[in-house]
Amino acid sequence: MTTPKKPTSDADTPVPEVQDNLEDLLAGMRRDMRPAGATEAPVAGQRCGLIAIVGKPNVGKSTLLNALVGQKISITSRKAQTTRHRITGMHTQGATQFVFVDTPGFQTLHGNALNKSLNKTVVGAVADVDLILFVVEAGSFTPADARVLALLDKKIPTLLIANKLDNVHRRGDIAPWLQTMQERHAFAEFVPMSAKSAKDVERLLGICEKFLPEQAWWYAADELTDRSERFMAAEMVREKLFRLTGDELPYTSTVIIDKFEEEPPQKKGQKRLLRIAATIVVERDGHKAMVIGDKGERIKRIGMETRVELEKLFDCKVFIEMWVKVRSGWADDEARVRSFGYE
Ligand SMILES: Nc1nc2c(ncn2[C@@H]2O[C@H](COP(=O)(O)OP(=O)(O)OP(=O)(O)O)[C@@H](O)[C@H]2O)c(=O)[nH]1
Ligand SMILES: [Mg+2]
Numbered sequence: 001m002t003t004p005k006k007p008t009s010d011a012d013t014p015v016p017e018v019q020d021n022l023e024d025l026l027a028g029m030r031r032d033m034r035p036a037g038a039t040e041a042p043v044a045g046q047r048c049g050l051i052a053i054v055g056k057p058n059v060g061k062s063t064l065l066n067a068l069v070g071q072k073i074s075i076t077s078r079k080a081q082t083t084r085h086r087i088t089g090m091h092t093q094g095a096t097q098f099v100f101v102d103t104p105g106f107q108t109l110h111g112n113a114l115n116k117s118l119n120k121t122v123v124g125a126v127a128d129v130d131l132i133l134f135v136v137e138a139g140s141f142t143p144a145d146a147r148v149l150a151l152l153d154k155k156i157p158t159l160l161i162a163n164k165l166d167n168v169h170r171r172g173d174i175a176p177w178l179q180t181m182q183e184r185h186a187f188a189e190f191v192p193m194s195a196k197s198a199k200d201v202e203r204l205l206g207i208c209e210k211f212l213p214e215q216a217w218w219y220a221a222d223e224l225t226d227r228s229e230r231f232m233a234a235e236m237v238r239e240k241l242f243r244l245t246g247d248e249l250p251y252t253s254t255v256i257i258d259k260f261e262e263e264p265p266q267k268k269g270q271k272r273l274l275r276i277a278a279t280i281v282v283e284r285d286g287h288k289a290m291v292i293g294d295k296g297e298r299i300k301r302i303g304m305e306t307r308v309e310l311e312k313l314f315d316c317k318v319f320i321e322m323w324v325k326v327r328s329g330w331a332d333d334e335a336r337v338r339s340f341g342y343e
Helices: 022-033 061-069 113-126 143-151 171-184 198-209 229-244 285-292 294-314 334-339
Strands: 047-054 087-093 096-102 131-137 158-163 189-192 254-263 273-282 317-326
Touching (some): 047 113, 061 087, 061 096, 061 131, 061 198, 113 143, 113 334, 131 198, 158 198, 229 254, 229 273, 229 294, 229 317, 273 285, 273 294, 285 294, 285 317
Parallel strands (some): 047 096, 047 131, 158 189
Antiparallel strands (some): 254 273
């Protein structure tokens, strides 16, 4: 790919005087920054490629993955550090198979064993992909964003995803901000959007498509993720845990699946049954009490919401038992971090 050129300010391509018309500004940038590999000619045969979604914690990477895949496969919450694993989600449309990889938010605050493992996952995921979606909150660029950007291989085409545009009330501020972003990295395109807008997500798919090489699909057209049902079950428990406990529960809690058994339908027309036992691991007795809640109310609700979500996701019946265990210091202990399924 050739290095995209910055828009010039010579007589042929004047810089618009009023920079608050976002669409005009983007059209101008796009004209000058089209990567050499991209083609507009129709091509026969299949396209398929790997697209990594990266950014600092909480910018909306997993929300975006789910929207691009069209199904919730990666858990989301308003807490930072929700995603802990590399999660692949596929979307096949027309002749193209998009293989998206969601990653944990890159950690810059604490250097414990868990965070080192999360960062290793991010670095591994951005090597050797066809396209990178670098996600930031529209209008903002902090040192934590800069640290993620510095990890990216300049040879891999990268889109700037300026997410949560719906939170920006002064749209006029976005155009000058995009121009400052253009100086930070040779982005292949700028995509101001909201992961919660179906129209924006559809438009992003169209932009991603042209960066994918012509090659045979890697997965069946109806496959949505490469993760197992057992993994998804643990993730859903963790999501409900994060969503139903306030900020007082630190991010260092995790979930282990102790039992995952499947029973076929008893009669024709019935659904299969999954029997799941899950343990929530926390760091302190105080946290355990918080997870259990008054008269066990909170843990009951975590179990109930997980069951509803899994029944929908897997189209089956689910029985789930939940336990809480205290393992202090697990997030600092490399061996234990590994034993809990982190890389
Ligand atoms: N308003 C608004 N909120 C969004 C948008 N995208 C995501 N969010 C919210 O931002 C929060 C974080 O979303 P996630 O998708 O979990 O963020 P993430 O980047 O995957 O976070 P980590 O996995 O912790 O790194 C959630 O509360 C989402 O609902 C958006 O386009 N607009
Ligand atoms: Mg996430």
